[in-house]
Amino acid sequence: MKNLKKDLRESGELVAAEGLSFPDQAKLVRAGKDAAPITDGVFPESKEFLAGFWIVDVETPERAYEIAARISAAPGLGGTPLNMPIEVRQVMSGPPEEFL
Amino acid sequence: MKYILMMHCPRTGYDTFGAWPKKDIEAHMAFMLAFNKALRESGEWVSGEGLADPKQAKIVRAGKDGLPITDGVFPESKEFLAGYWIVDVASPDRADALAAKASAAPGPGGAPMNMPIEVRQVMSGPPEQNSCNES
Numbered sequence: 001m002k003n004l005k006k007d008l009r010e011s012g013e014l015v016a017a018e019g020l021s022f023p024d025q026a027k028l029v030r031a032g033k034d035a036a037p038i039t040d041g042v043f044p045e046s047k048e049f050l051a052g053f054w055i056v057d058v059e060t061p062e063r064a065y066e067i068a069a070r071i072s073a074a075p076g077l078g079g080t081p082l083n084m085p086i087e088v089r090q091v092m093s094g095p096p097e098e099f100l
Numbered sequence: 101m102k103y104i105l106m107m108h109c110p111r112t113g114y115d116t117f118g119a120w121p122k123k124d125i126e127a128h129m130a131f132m133l134a135f136n137k138a139l140r141e142s143g144e145w146v147s148g149e150g151l152a153d154p155k156q157a158k159i160v161r162a163g164k165d166g167l168p169i170t171d172g173v174f175p176e177s178k179e180f181l182a183g184y185w186i187v188d189v190a191s192p193d194r195a196d197a198l199a200a201k202a203s204a205a206p207g208p209g210g211a212p213m214n215m216p217i218e219v220r221q222v223m224s225g226p227p228e229q230n231s232c233n234e235s
Contacts, residue, residue: 016147018186020104021221028216029105029199035212037200039219050106050181050220055149061158068160069168081166085159088170089181090152099129 004070008056013067015055023049055091064088102146102188102222103195105202107215109182114153124208131205139187144198146186154180186222195219 008014026049028040054071058064068086076082110116117125139145157180159171185202189195199217207213 018104019223019225021223023220025221027196027219029196029203029219030214030216031200031204031212032214035200035204037196037203039196065158065160065168065170069162069166072160072168073162073166081162083161083163085161088158088160089154090156092150092152095129095132095150099125 001071001074004067004074008054008067013056013058013063015057017052017054019052020050061088061090101190101192101195102186102224103192104218104220104222105185105187105195105199106218106220107182107184107202108179108218109215110179111154113180113182114155120208124206124210127206127210135202135205136185139185139198144187144189144194146188148183148185150183151181192221 005014005017008017026041029037030040032038054067056064056067058067065088068088072084072086073081074084117128120128136145136148139148157172160168161171163169185198187195187198189198196219199219203215203217204212205215
């Protein structure tokens with residue numbers, strides 16, 4: 001993970017990266033009628049949680065998939081590639097003009 | 101302490117949003133821009149992004165040769181991340197208060213949407229020992 005971050009920095013493709021704390025501390029928050037926060041523990045049906053993310057600025061979608069595959073293959077127990085699923089989404093540079 | 105506020109939306113959310121009356125969309129966007137501006141002014145803003153329509157989302161895994169195997173969105177996914185804010189706040193309660201504010205963004209007819217915002221603490225770096233796979 002550290003090597004990947006270094007490589008992406010060097011190629012100029014890294015925009016941001018963060019790791020999230022363990023999901024047992026996650027909360028869902030909604031505004032109540034008085035706009036005060038109503039907090040709720042994690043929904044028990046949630047099976048998967050975001051562990052972290054990278055934002056990369058790439059020339060093509062294929063390059064984003066390549067980077068995702070490299071992250072996916074991060075070594076797990078005994079050094080075996082984890083092959084974890086990485087969700088790839090385009091980041092919008094701003095709200096669409098027609099919405100402003 | 102840094103928190104991420106994640107705004108989730110149903111798979112159909114982007115289509116539904118585009119079909120709102122124009123003035124409601126504009127009010128919603130104006131709310132979001134004002135919210136962002138207030139976070140910048142209070143010094144709590146770290147970053148924030150909006151994500152493109154989940155119809156273009158892909159799931160990628162490394163194959164045996166390390167090459168990407170791409171897959172369309174899992175059909176069972178009902179909710180998608182629409183956008184997020186990372187804020188640097190003095191207390192967890194402040195993160196909850198900001199999430200509640202985002203939750204109350206105006207929807208159709210200007211009524212507060214009261215959408216669920218997931219609040220998670222952001223780690224400043226990897227834990228010294230331990231990771232998701234070793235716990």
